[in-house]
Amino acid sequence: MPTTVAIPVPDSLLLHSKDLASLEQRSRCLLAMKFFELGELSSGQAAQMCGLSRVGFILEAGKLGVPVAELSDDEMSGEFA
Numbered sequence: 882m883p884t885t886v887a888i889p890v891p892d893s894l895l896l897h898s899k900d901l902a903s904l905e906q907r908s909r910c911l912l913a914m915k916f917f918e919l920g921e922l923s924s925g926q927a928a929q930m931c932g933l934s935r936v937g938f939i940l941e942a943g944k945l946g947v948p949v950a951e952l953s954d955d956e957m958s959g960e961f962a
Contacts, residue, residue, distance in 0.1 A: 906932070910941070918947045 890908065898904035913930035916922040917938075922930070928938035939949050 913938075914942060914945060914947055917942065924949065 888908070890904075894904055894908075895901070898907060910931040910933075913922060913927040917924060917927040924938055924942075925935050928935045931938055931941070933941065942949050
């Protein structure tokens with residue numbers, strides 16, 4: 882069962898969201914994205930936290946500039962050779 886965490890946020894964040902529910906969803910997804918970027922969540926776990934499919938999450942990560950794979954220099958060279 883997931884744990885719920887309450888985090889106080891500035892009222893000004895509501896200016897960027899249409900309502901409290903959308904602010905909660907955006908905050909949940911951005912938090913999941915950061916935990917994924919730090920390697921603390923898998924893409925599947927983060928996707929679930931965002932309410933997205935794994936592919937949808939990976940596409941969203943790309944839009945936000947969050948890398949979805951860590952390749953060494955040799956692996957990167959091999960991909961583009």
